[in-house]
Amino acid sequence: MKFPSLLLHGRLVSRYKRFFADVVLDDGTAVTAHCPNPGAMLGVNQPGMGVWLSRSDDPKRKLAHTLELVEVGNGLVGVNTLAPNRLVAEALAADAIPELAGYQTIRREVKYGEASRVDFLLTHPGRPACWLEIKNCHLSRNPPLAEFPDCVAARSAKHLRELQAMVLAGDRAVVLFTVQRQDCEAFSACRDIDPKFAAALDEAANAGVEVLVYACGMTTGGIGIDRRIDWRR
Missing domain, CATH: 3.40.1350.60 (Trna Endonuclease; Chain: A, domain 1)
Structure with a gap:
């Protein structure tokens, strides 16, 4: 399964209200991303963790970015439950x-x-x-x-x-x-x-x-x- 777009790297600021994640991208841009994960996300929700976001240009979407991956140790963890x-x-x-x-x-x-x-x-x-x-x-x-x-x-x-x-x-x-x-x-x-x-x-x-x-x-x-x-x- 290929991601719908080239992923953007950043650092997690906060994951909150189950479906929202504030992220600062590597270029310094602050964005709020959709977090498609209703669980507790234990071990993959700590501020400062490296994360990867996809981006959609669909004008109907409220949030253009989606949280896809979190960096844990030397590997990647997928957090999109879809x-x-x-x-x-x-x-x-x-x-x-x-x-x-x-x-x-x-x-x-x-x-x-x-x-x-x-x-x-x-x-x-x-x-x-x-x-x-x-x-x-x-x-x-x-x-x-x-x-x-x-x-x-x-x-x-x-x-x-x-x-x-x-x-x-x-x-x-x-x-x-x-x-x-x-x-x-x-x-x-x-x-x-x-x-x-x-x-x-x-x-x-x-x-x-x-x-x-x-x-x-x-x-x-x-x-x-x-x-x-x-x-x-």
Whole structure:
């Protein structure tokens, strides 16, 4: 997935009200950027951190800039929670995720469960349908371990219960965590931050929901699904 524009570098001043980030660009210009991340952004929201912004010339946008990447250590972390679905869509189209390859039809935002929409529904003649939920992961308090969530994630726990229902109905169900950083080699649920989500993930896996975790390749030019990493229960 290529970024929509050449990214601009700056320093984070403040992230506030969930969807706003004040940034001073390297040329000294102060801008307010859209922050497409409703989570706590633990570890990637400290003032002074290096950040990378995309810019849109769309006159309908209230904010021209979007916070895309944060510099952590010697690497980059993707904080745009809209990116994972785009990354996975590209990977599915290219059969780049072996566990999800070979489906004839890929549909997005299909209604299911309790007033929910699954991120992807994969179908193929003669095979059970595959209901696929995507979760964004950028938290790593103790590299090389990635963790999810970084705040209470009741809606994500609900999605896991709905995936279980698909398995009980005879279909396949998968939750795919996309880790938008390269310094992680394993993944775990954050039991201290949201024990209910961690328990829901265990329950879903025990019921037959497949848990996949993929780390991403990160550059200032774009992001791509890179390699599978282990889930530590």
